[in-house]
Amino acid sequence: MRLEFTVNDKKRVLEVSADKRLIDILREDLGLMGTKEGCGEGECGACTILLDGKAIHSCLLVAAQMSGRNVTTIEGLEKNGKLDPLQSAFVEEVAIQCGYCTPGMILSAKALLLENPAPTETEIRRALAGNICRCSGYTQIIRAVERAAREGGAAI
Amino acid sequence: MKSLKIVGVSHPIHDAKAKVRGNANYAGDMQLAGMQYAAMLLSPKPHALIKSIDASEALALEGVETVLHCFNTTERTFSRFRTVSRQPGIMNQERVFNRELRQVGDRVACVVADTPEIARQAVRLIKVEYEDLPFTTDVYEVLDGALADMHPEGAFFEFEREMGDKSLVAQDCVETVTHSSLDRMSHTAMEPHACVAYYNKSMDEMTIWSPNQTVFGIRTVVADLFEMQYHKVRVIKSTMGGSFGCKQDWILEPIAACATLATGKPVKLVYSREEVMLNTSCRAPFIADVKSKFTRDGVLQSLDADVIADAGAYLGNTMAYLGYQSALMPRTYKYPYARYRGRGVCTNGTTSGGLRGWSSGELCLFVDHNFNMAARKLGIDPLELRLKNVYKPWEKEMADNISLEEIRTKECIELGREKFAYDEKKRADADFNSKNERYQRGVGVSCGGHFNGYFPHALDFSGVEMRFTESGSVIVNVAVHDHGCGTVQAIKMIVAETLGLPVDMIWCAEGDSTYNPFDTGCYASRSIYVIGRAVKDCCHKLQEQLLQDMASALGLPEEDLEIVDAQVRSKNDPSICFNYTEAVHKILFTLVKEVWVKHEYANTTNCGVTGTHFAHVEVDTWTGMTKILDYMAVHDIGRAINPEICRAQVQGAALMGSGVALMESLHTNPKNGKSVSSLKNYHVINAWEAPQVQVLFVEDGLTGGPYESKSIGEVALVPVAAAIVGAVNEALQSDFCECPLNPDKIVAMMQERRTKA
Structure with missing residues (x-):
């Protein structure tokens, strides 16, 4: 087609x-x-x-x-050579290890922030429940999403 | 401990920016001109002989290059576990494509085609005639004689080992016997296995790219299998999307090598999750009987462990895994005598391989469960019982008679007791449980020890080359294989700290068998403790070389020069001061040489490294669901090189081990030999369910590792399942250890209890 x-x-x-x-x-x-x-x-x-x-x-x-x-x-996600706040926050918060889940994790978080610019931890956990990370305990990932929300991650 | 500028400060992993952009290059992402794609036909049978294969329809499909199977490929055999040339104790039991299929998921054939879609379509056109053979997935049937002809060496192997001095065991002891079992488990690294291989016929050279733990291990296996000289096989480690042990068995590499040799074209092979679950490796199912003897006041006198591991279709690493487990017997608790009996049993189940911790987490579960039951008998708190039996610093262990150096288990227990509010939680639980019928709470504590490297069990050797570039930056050439947990970053931090440079002035290679100095692989938590130590020593050698060369270039005595803050300076004349760039140029133009060194390091230490974990759970006795209310991991780490990555690893391990304890089961159906082969039926803990995992480090240095560090990646998993199972048994006042303790098992146990009552 x-x-x-x-x-x-x-x-x-x-x-x-x-x-x-x-x-x-x-x-x-x-x-x-x-x-x-x-x-x-x-x-x-x-x-x-x-x-x-x-x-x-x-x-x-x-x-x-x-x-x-x-x-x-x-x-x-990267616009005009600038990483999306979620991408930067994942780097800064050490939310990446093997990185295989990272793109999907960031995009699930992006969808959350587009809908809900200031999510609670519980809302973040729920939004990421379908993204498996086998390396971490999600702590740094959740922290990164919280940080991105504070730093303008809700825009696209 | 000396305060440092870079080591001990949290840094993102070296390729974090590539990973957030989606342009880290995993093997499955690679593109080469003229690339062909491979797709597999796996055995639907648990045990069968291939009578015939008709690939004519598949070959007739447009775009199909070739179909490979047992009748048109090498009959030579290999061991998926071999990592060193002439490695002792290895059994070559597999062909690239076996004619006798010994498990569901065994490799029947491989189509190589222009696109992945055509390759998969062609797989469905292959006609195979099978002759069914008797099969079993029951280790006891094999021990009774089943499958005796499946391998020429027999279907099961065993050894017994005694350690210590039996005569020192006190007479008046309390004996506790416990039975434990563990189901098959999938590592579930997020990146499925993948491999790209290209054989250049004109040059008679093969290059293999894959996520793996030793490029030299693959080189020796592939070169021997296809009768090539080692310099003709170059293996390059690609970005690895997690291993946890699943990428230390060679399965895709021999297939892709076979396919590119047959076609002379680059071939990419990427496994689906189902293929990963069926044809790579899993953590073995275990059955263990442990007998302990304690004095009445709780001093451990002896441990006796009788362990059966289901190796699955091929022996792989199983006997080495059990041998390692026996050596782990005295790595956590001190006592005079141990006996270990290990039996590795081949069945028609999925082939087993190493899991993070390499049998240590399994042993910890069996032993610590026994400790908990013994504590009940003795009327001693489980934590107190552990405190009575941990090592003091610099004591020797009895398996290898090596010093445990600055082991700090006692401090970990005491710190966790306070910070986790262990005693308060126990009191609160007693109150909660007395007022609740449906929900019951419990606290578990577990201590688990591990190694830092192979010493003294296997070659623990690493070579490093290090050179200054003309801009004063440094290239480190060492065979590291980052599993995705930050090894490269840690190595760069160690080098930057030692040479006084910023981290981004350091470049560190990953595994490349042609260019790296020889090394024995990134296993056994040796990457930092051994390779990192080799690298740090190499930094000092590089500085010595620089001083020596500068002394020659300047015509000054070497002892007049020193390196301070990345500058070569005269101790006497402040006007003589060269930064690395200037120094390198001075040497280049004066002495006509590069500033570089090679260093070889053979490790001869293996300090004690333990973790103490605390779990607080609530069990719903009606549904059998277990909720982890609180979790704390306390680790004796020496010094955390990259602390946040260490914490993240420990937290990830806590979830993985909780999965082992409560839900993860790659269960094999005994009726058809098929294991779970989908993430739909294999649940791992997600962000919604994950508990907060608090991590504390006891950092007091003084180890043989670089910057006084110890291992962390594997030991982090060791105590987890034992802590969770301990907490469940405490909550229910039960004594079972049939992992995973899933809702079905808990409900059945509660029903049985009610029926009895």
Whole structure:
């Protein structure tokens, strides 16, 4: 099928099969390797992207669902050479170890902040419940989201 | 302890900015021109012989390059566990593609094609004729003679080991016997296994990229398997999305090597989560019987452990794992006599491998559960019982007769007791439990010890090269393999601290078998204690070289010069002062040489390193759900090089170990031999459920590690499951240790108790 959609503010027109998964379109057709596959069944959250501003698993979407939609991947967060406050906060708060969950974790947090600019710890925990981090105990991640909320992370 | 500028100050991991941008290059992200993609056909059978394979339809599909299987690939065998050439005690039991399939998930065939989609489509077109063979996933059936012909060496292996002096055991003792079991567990590193390999036919050279724990280990296995000279096989460690032990077995590397040798094209192989769960490795299921003898006032006299580990289809590291476990027997508590019997049993279950802690967490669970039951019998508080039996600094342990140096278990217990409010919590729980029927609370405490490196069990050796660049920055060439827990950053911090440079003036390589000096791998928590020590010593050597060269270049006696604040200065003449850049140029143009050194370090120490963990839980006796109310980990760490990363690791370990204790089970169905193969059925603790984990460090230095540090990454996991199980048993006044203590088991136990009552 002919797929027209927006990825990281850029219009894209692709010829893909209708059942091709969004994660594969992003990685194989667009070379956006920041979106990670951890389980392929919506359990781990590593492949989380923003679809029209909401966090969603890109492994569970297919091309047929994407026409006219607006996708933001981890590569789309940095604006004018400046990291998003969430990205900076994850670095500063030492919220990264192996980094494989990081893009999905940041995008789930982004979706939260877009909806709720000043979340409580409980709200952050709930928003990140679908993103598995095996390295940490989530402490630094939660702290990073709290910091980003204070430092303007709710804007896009 | 001396206060330092860089070491001891929290820093983000070295590639944090790449990771937040999504451009850290994991093996699965790699792209090479002309790349082919591999997809696997795994065995649906627990034990079968392949009669025939018809790949004609798969090969006819447009875009398919080749189909590899047992009839068209090498018949040579390898061990997934081997890391050193001529490593003793290794059994080569696997082929790249086995003809006799010994587990569900065993490797049947591999399609190599232009795209991953075509490769996967072609896999479905392969026709295999199987001859079913008898199978079992029950270790006791194997011990009774089943599967005797599955491997030429037999299906089970055992050893017994005595340590200490039996005659020193007091006569009038209280004996406590406990039984424990642990189900199979998945490491669940977030990055599934991946590998890229390229064989350049014209040059007869192979390059392999993978997330792994020793490039030299893969080099020796792959080169031997395909009969290549070692200099023709270059292995490069890629960014690793977590290991926890799952990336120390060689599975994808031999397949990808086989595929690129067959095609002469670069091949990428990325496993799905299901393939990871079925065909890589898991932590073995364990059964353990422990017998302790304590004097009536609670002094441990002897421990006797009889341990069975289910190795799964291939022996892999299982016997080494058990051997290590026996050596861990006296790493936490001091007592005169121990006996250990280990049996490793091959079954038709998923093949076992090493988990973080390498058998230490398992041993801690078995032993500390026994301690808790013994404490009940003796009428002594479990914490007090531990205090009575921990080591004093500089005592020797009886397995290897090495000094535990500045071991600080006692301080950890006492600090945790105070900060966790152990006694207050116990009193409050007694009150809470007396007033509640449905919910019951309990506190558990556990102490677990580990190692820092291989010494004295295996080659504990590391080589480092270090050079100044012309801009005065430093390149460190050492085979480190960052699992994602900050090893590279810690090494850079050690170098920066020692040489008086900012951290970003240091570059540190990761594993590359062609360019790195030889090394024996990033296992056994040796990365900082051993490799970091080698690196720190190398820094001093580099400074000595710089002074020597500058003395020659300036025509001054060496003893007149010193290095202060990254400057070479004359002690007598303040006008003679060169920063590193100027010094390097002076030497280059005067002596026509580079300032560089090579250092080799063989470790000969292994100080005591322990953690004491405290868990406070609430068990819902109606649903069997256990909630962790509070958790504290106190670690005897020497000095935390990068403190926040150390805390994050300990907190991550607390969740992993809680999962082991309460929910994680890669359970194998005995009827069809199939293990859980999806994260839908394998639950790990998420952000919503995660308790706050408080972490305290006892830092008093004086170890053989760089800047007085000890290991942390593995020991952090050791006491966790034992602390949680202890807390559950305290809450329910129960005595079971059949992990995971999931709601089904707790409800069944409560029902049985009610029926009896």
